Amino acid sequence: MKKKSKSIFQGGLGQLTIPVIAIALLVLFNLIRDPSFFSIGITHNNDGNAVLAGNLISIVNSASELAVLAMGMTLVTAACGGQDISVGAAAAIAGSTFVKVLKSGGSISGLTVLAAFLMACVVAMLFGTFNGTLVAVFKIQPMIATLILYTCGRSIAYWINGGATPTVSSPILTGIGSFIPGIPIPTPVIIVVVVAVIFRLVFHFTSLELFTQSVGINGSAARLNGINVTGIKLLSFIILGLCVAVAGCIGVCRLGLINHETLLLDVEMDTILAVAIGGNSLGGGKFRISGSIIGAYVIQMLTITLYAMKVSSTDVKAYKAIVIIILVVIGSPVVKSRFEKMMRQRQERKVPVTAKGAK
């Protein structure tokens, strides 16, 4: 027992050190600042359902889209050594498709919602394939390849609905976007859990995780070992496409309308940040999905903490930037090795003393 706990401390949490430290710091800060930050109560929403409410719930709830996107982005980052900066734009396209299908169907029933969601998935996967082809087949750096969709994605979303911001309303959509009657947990949170479980199962039953890592660490070595490098890269973008569709649909259901300009605005930056805070190398290779998910919650927690401190929503970015810089400086290889060196020196100084005592 003791040995195990020691090994955790010495080996560290590995990759998860930074995100866990970040969350611990934020929790500590909030505890000192205002312990009532963590209070969770039960209130009744407009429909008369008993639902959970509180800062923690709103953090977990509003980080849902980010967490889903971060999971897909981790795969792309690991396989291609680059990031997709078009996720926000692609989510707007998926959301627009979702609304378009719902609007064309007449009355909204469970079946039409499912059809609309599937359609959104297909469209998002198509755009994912487009990005993936550019990256995997034409060997263009991911950031540049996805810059194309970043520039024109939101305009395509605008074009799909013919220049309007249509609204859709139905009890089913509110159920997906906020709460299902009788269940106190916000539905987006449940969706995140489902997506995470699916990822876990896929990694458990297929060799996707191993293949992705080997492609990211050394593409040509992976190819010589018989791994289809192009296919894995393409697949990672298609999986990200699915995540984008899920995130886009959650976003639409939350608001009940599609606004191509503001849906998941700037989410691509937050997503990449979540992946980085999660301790994943942005240069590809080894990855942990759990790190990215924690990273997403760190970002959202930071944002909500700042809101709770009465920082206006436009100013949040500046404070966020400072925290990000502090986090990445702590996690930077140079600082880490300095710190380790310091620790080793201290230990070396201690060792002779105990040795003498033993004699």
Added chain:
Amino acid sequence: MKKSKDFRREPLTDTQLLMTITICIFVGMYLLAMLIFKGGFLHAQQVFDMLNDNASLIIVSCGLTVVMIGRGIDISVGAVTSFVVMSCVLYLNKGGSLFVSVLIALGIGLAFGIVQGFLISYLEIQPFIVTLAGMFFARGMTTILSVNPQKAAHEGFAKLRETKIVIPWLGYIAKNGKLVPARVELGVVVALCCLLAVFLLLMFHRLGRALYAIGGNPSSALMLGINVKRTRFLSYVISGLLSGISGFVFMMHTGAANATNAAGMEMNAIASSIIGGTLLTGGVGNVIGTFFGTMTLTTIKKIVVSSGLNAPWWQSITTGGMLCFFILLQSVVLSQRARKKKA
């Protein structure tokens, strides 16, 4: 003389090839636009307008090209531009002097460049994350300074803003029969000076050559005795300084500050660098190409407007399509050349 003799034996470098393609496409596109749309495209003022509107973008793109040649990326440039505009306008409105406001612009740019460069090259943090944080910080600071749009009300500045260089022999005769001379804003002159300076730096200065070496292969550059860390640091400082200058030029063009100023400028700058033949993988690129990249982007937008596609989405969809075309072209051309070299 020797150059022309060796021309056959020594093929174009990647940089020159990509640049030539861009320039050819730009010239071809502009000539086509002149033939098809006539109107504004026949006047020299059209080109000058494009320059006037994009002076700050050109400056920022130059900085980005420098960084990209050294295998880096700087996405904070647009936000820094906006931050500089806001702080300078507020300072001028408080009755500050014009000279000091220039210093403020340069100082902010330098400060961003130094901090980001230090974090990236000496602490080895990924450039994307650092400059992303820089972008967030600059955007946040802009709104902290003022959320509301501010108009610059400073006499000296207004005079400077009004000053335009008139090029008399390139005017055109307006519908009312008057001769309208071609006008160029001061910002364009600044932009062209920056362009020239960066071009000379990259071509002839030791720092520029070292930057190409690092972009090509950092470890062999290190073995050649190049101070990799310092060179990369300086590339970010240059980029920061140029975004400071760009902020001032932006202010001279708009005369007002707004929290959403220069939104999306970083992506436009990256796009112009790419169209101009700079590769994100480093070691390939030239600011002259970047200049034509900016002009190509603007020309596409003008053509879309002239061809009557007025719906708001067409501009960015065509820009995206064009970007896709250029990126694919580069990828195909470079992979063909690589195959030839092997064979």
